[in-house]
Amino acid sequence: MAAVEQFGAEGAVPQRSPYFSEEHEALRAQVRRFVETEIKPHALAWEEAGFVPREVLQRMGELGFFGIRYPAEYGGSEMDTLATVVLAEELGRSTFSGVAITALVHTDMASVHVFNAGSTAQRERYMPDIIAGKAICAVAVTEPDAGSDVKGIRTTARREGDSYVLNGAKMFITNGVYGDLYCVAAKTDLSAKPSQSVSIFLVEKGTPGFKVSRALDKYGWRSSDTAELVFEECRIPAENLLGQEGRGFYAIMRNFQNERTVIGAMAIGEAQAAIDLTLDYVRTRKAFGAPLWDKQAIRQKLAMLAAKVEAGRQLVYHAAWMDAQGMEATREVSMVKALCGELVNEVMYACVQFHGGMGFMRESTIERMARDARVQSIGGGATEVMLEEVAKRL
Structure with a gap:
């Protein structure tokens, strides 16, 4: 990776999908390390402040996160749609979706217009600072x-x-x-x-x-x-x-494909994090003399949610792969946005339920995650709009 800093072997993540190369998995390990060391310890303060500090965004630029799909001449890494999905999924797993969307709007919903439609002069003027995190879009x-x-x-x-x-x-x-x-x-x-x-x-x-x-x-x-x-x-x-x-509508429609794939990947990351968090909770929380995990209804509900999340993940990966191959993927991307936006809310509802009263408390991570997830079925194309896009292509 040209502009992406590498981490050591201890940050490696086992490859779990044939869609991804070693380069993709190195990026995943790097983003996951960044989330653990530079987002999670500080992000509650950012929640209170209402914004992500500029120095954090510049650090993400320094690590190459803001230039994943852009040319090396501007400081980018020249990777593909699957790399963007890796970034979005891992930021979604952070449990701080406000941080994730701050970065992803900059990388995949706003700056893309500068690159895709910008003149040579506009690209040369703006893209280096955009990729470096010095100019936020x-x-x-x-x-x-x-x-x-x-x-x-x-x-x-x-x-x-x-x-x-x-x-x-x-x-x-x-x-x-x-x-x-x-x-x-x-x-x-x-x-x-x-x-x-x-x-x-x-x-x-x-x-x-x-x-x-x-x-x-x-x-x-x-x-x-x-x-x-x-x-x-x-x-x-x-x-x-x-x-x-007069060509702006078409530019917006073109990038909706990218935006919706990114939001789907982010939602899958959020859903997986919620399941992981809830598994830890139900294995230690006791009720009626035994851990909640011993209740068959809870085990089976979490198992079914895990299956649905895995299915959604594979749909995201496949849609991203299609886009990376230059294939028409409007139907698949619309499915991603509709399915994952609804699924993440289904997961959060169940995970709050299994946390009991603690799931309703502001001090609980799952409470914040459930609030964050609600917009996933709205932003970037409401579920109803996405289903109409799918229906047109059935």
Whole structure:
């Protein structure tokens, strides 16, 4: 791995899937080590603060986590979709999904627009700092009245000479408060078909007319900063257009494939961590004179959940492999998002139940994990939308 620092043999993780190479497994061991030593000991404080400290994100950049799929010329490692899945799954296993989504929005939901649609000049200007964790990205598509319905956005960008002027508002924007670079979707031609009216623009923090209206107080993902953004006569250079005018909808749809695979992998990591945590608990917690593990109903429920998680994991891996092979995988990726978003919530519900009263306490890890998981069936494409995508392809 060009930019990925290696760990010693003691961090090795047994290879468990034919989808992954030794390089993938070395990355898995590295991310798992980082989670244990640099996330878990400190992340409760980040939950209270409402954001992940910049030095932590820069450390992730130094380790190569932010450049996994990008070219070496910008500091990347030139790996594939399966490597992204490794990162997302292991960050999901951290039990701190707010940290995971902070990193994954930067790597796989926002910066990809800079790389995929950016000009040579834009890439050279921004990509090195993005990969190094010095410039944190956000993607601003969702609005108060437009989530999965991207065509319904109302933010506009009008051309005036050598500038575009943005007006509108964005909602639920991860990395919105402390981000540096925003990929903003806006309509540039209100007379065009909805799919041909959207463009994407780069807006830097501090641009006049752009402000963070408020930081949002969330049910879960507490350590990820989330914001409402406002653009009022925000003037940016015309060169800040990403790609071609009117092609933004297609760029967003293209990257939804990547985003949904990543969210699925993250959900599987969360579900596995919850099962592991609950197994430890039921083997030591006694009720009616014996460990809970001795109750057949509990053992069998956990066994079935483990089977479902393994099935979901293999679907994630297969969809990622298809994408890495350049195969059409919209159906499989939509299945991943629908299945894993629902499955992680099924797992969390049962694991909270098996923790009893302790599962309802804020001091309990499983309580935080259950809150974090709830959004997995909403963000990145609600389950209902994903099932319609699958149904179209049956």
